[in-house]
Amino acid sequence: MAQRPILLNPGPVTLTERVRAALTRADWCHREPEFAQLTRAINRDLAAVYPDLGAGFDAVLMTGSGTAAVEAMLASFAPEAHRTLVLANGVYGERMAKMLAAHGRPHGVLSHRWTEPVDTARLERTLAEDRSITHVAVVHHETTTGRLNDLDAIGRVCKAFGARLLVDAVSSFGAEQLDVAECNIAALAATANKCLHGAPGLSFVLARRELWQAPPSRAVSVYLDLFGYHRVQHDSGFSPFTQAVPAAFALAEALAELRDEGGWLARRALYRRRAARIAAVLEQAGVRTLLAPSEYSAVLWSYVLPEGLSYTALHDALKREGFVIYAGQGDLGAQIFRIAHMGDIREPDLDRLCAALSRILPGPR
Numbered sequence: 251m252a253q254r255p256i257l258l259n260p261g262p263v264t265l266t267e268r269v270r271a272a273l274t275r276a277d278w279c280h281r282e283p284e285f286a287q288l289t290r291a292i293n294r295d296l297a298a299v300y301p302d303l304g305a306g307f308d309a310v311l312m313t314g315s316g317t318a319a320v321e322a323m324l325a326s327f328a329p330e331a332h333r334t335l336v337l338a339n340g341v342y343g344e345r346m347a348k349m350l351a352a353h354g355r356p357h358g359v360l361s362h363r364w365t366e367p368v369d370t371a372r373l374e375r376t377l378a379e380d381r382s383i384t385h386v387a388v389v390h391h392e393t394t395t396g397r398l399n400d401l402d403a404i405g406r407v408c409k410a411f412g413a414r415l416l417v418d419a420v421s422s423f424g425a426e427q428l429d430v431a432e433c434n435i436a437a438l439a440a441t442a443n444k445c446l447h448g449a450p451g452l453s454f455v456l457a458r459r460e461l462w463q464a465p466p467s468r469a470v471s472v473y474l475d476l477f478g479y480h481r482v483q484h485d486s487g488f489s490p491f492t493q494a495v496p497a498a499f500a501l502a503e504a505l506a507e508l509r510d511e512g513g514w515l516a517r518r519a520l521y522r523r524r525a526a527r528i529a530a531v532l533e534q535a536g537v538r539t540l541l542a543p544s545e546y547s548a549v550l551w552s553y554v555l556p557e558g559l560s561y562t563a564l565h566d567a568l569k570r571e572g573f574v575i576y577a578g579q580g581d582l583g584a585q586i587f588r589i590a591h592m593g594d595i596r597e598p599d600l601d602r603l604c605a606a607l608s609r610i611l612p613g614p615r
């Protein structure tokens with residue numbers, strides 16, 4: 251492959267040269283003070299990505315993919331004496347319900363079809379009827395379809411009932427708005443290798459400072475007990491277990507790069523420009539979006555496969571040109587393809603992608 255491959259899947263992303271170079275910076279022991287210092291700097295920088303997080307939230311950094319951080323958040327903060335209500339309209343919402351079940355935490359699920367928005371009227375009725383619900387778990391950007399769930403509206407309902415929001419922000423952190431006060435967010439989980447443009451291997455949870463004082467339940471996991479991490483990371487900077495040291499170098503660099511480029515707002519604007527450009531080419535080729543354009547995040551859009559073109563054929567044709575797209579999940583597998591806008595995608599890459607799409611797709615009929 252002459253060109254560097256361009257990843258249009260929802261993480262991991264194509265790294266910038268600056269971040270990739272950081273991966274090989276040094277061999278460090280995770281139990282030495284220089285790594286403790288790096289960990290503290292990363293936790294500070296993570297909380298600084300959004301101004302109102304910095305004021306009231308502590309980050310905890312862990313080694314593992316985004317799923318590990320979401321599961322650690324639920325294992326650590328979903329109570330055992332009260333119920334957590336999961337709002338599910340895709341794979342990742344449904345996964346949170348599986349995690350709560352695996353950890354034996356009382357919960358209910360407000361299930362939706364994957365193409366539906368979260369029904370806030372139903373949420374309100376459920377919270378009014380069942381006063382044992384103290385926590386609500388929701389995915390911010392449901393990557394299954396590309397839908398940006400309306401955290402403000404969901405958060406307002408939760409706030410009115412005093413329910414704490416636990417958010418899977420894995421594919422939105424760093425590129426979509428997170429108004430933690432307005433949305434009544436108690437904790438959120440995310441990863442290094444999506445909108446932050448770091449390397450895979452590290453993920454993190456940010457939670458309100460007061461929540462770190464005492465665990466609401468007895469820990470049912472050793473590795474996923476975030477209170478153990480918080481105690482040592484915010485005391486000495488050390489971590490209970492071996493961290494992905496190269497990924498930490500990359501994440502620190504990626505956070506510096508995000509700052510240099512103007513922060514999450516600039517990143518969202520960049521993704522929106524990429525989304526608009528790709529969507530215009532696909533519309534020209536007669537390809538429909540799965541959701542209405544206004545429902546999408548800036549991060550990823552989903553498209554209906556044109557009749558007569560299989561996902562595999564489209565994927566393989568694009569792969570030959572150096573682009574990796576992503577399939578739909580579950581029942582959507584045979585119906586859609588997804589294109590994410592994260593990572594180091596430059597203008598010439600976009601030009602080549604748009605030319606390739608125009609060439610490969612059959613065009614309007």
Ligand SMILES: *Cc1c(COP(=O)(O)O)cnc(C)c1O
Pocket residue numbers: 260261315316317318320342389391392393418419420421441
């Ligand atoms: C990518 C993603 C995850 C976690 O995926 P990993 O493969 O474990 O990194 C969780 N939730 C959402 C919304 C995601 O997009």
